[in-house]
Amino acid sequence: MNNQISLQQINNFSKEYNKNKANKIIEDKITQYGLEKACINQDVIQENPPIFNIEWPESKRYHQKDSHRCWIFAGINTIKHNIAENLNIDIMDLALSDNYIAFFDKLEKSFVENIRRT
Numbered sequence: 790m791n792n793q794i795s796l797q798q799i800n801n802f803s804k805e806y807n808k809n810k811a812n813k814i815i816e817d818k819i820t821q822y823g824l825e826k827a828c829i830n831q832d833v834i835q836e837n838p839p840i841f842n843i844e845w846p847e848s849k850r851y852h853q854k855d856s857h858r859c860w861i862f863a864g865i866n867t868i869k870h871n872i873a874e875n876l877n878i879d880i881m882d883l884a885l886s887d888n889y890i891a892f893f894d895k896l897e898k899s900f901v902e903n904i905r906r907t
Contacts, residue, residue, distance in 0.1 A: 861890050 806812055818827040865885055873880040 858891070858894060861894055862887065865890060 815827070821827075865887055869883055869885050870880060872878075872885075873883050
């Protein structure tokens with residue numbers, strides 16, 4: 790039993806691959822957009838638009854600026870809304886410190902970085 794792929798087999802695979810014009814189109818899209826984006830099924834995207842169905846009253850929102858920690862600030866805004874609702878206070882009068890959460894974000898990042906180094 791020969792486990793090697795012969796040059797003849799490679800040539801046959803190449804001819805068979807090149808017969809299908811769709812392969813060239815797919816190859817071009819992968820080269821242009823990358824494999825992950827080229828594999829996205831647009832029908833699924835159109836059938837499931839990103840709709841957010843939770844609307845909260847207007848309040849001062851925490852802004853991440855360029856910190857790339859939007860998930861933290863989204864969490865603060867969610868916690869703030871829940872606190873105001875549970876304590877029955879005006880959300881405009883409530884302020885939470887983002888420094889506390891930012892500290893734990895940095896602590897977590899340093900912990901993960903130290904794990905990577907070991």
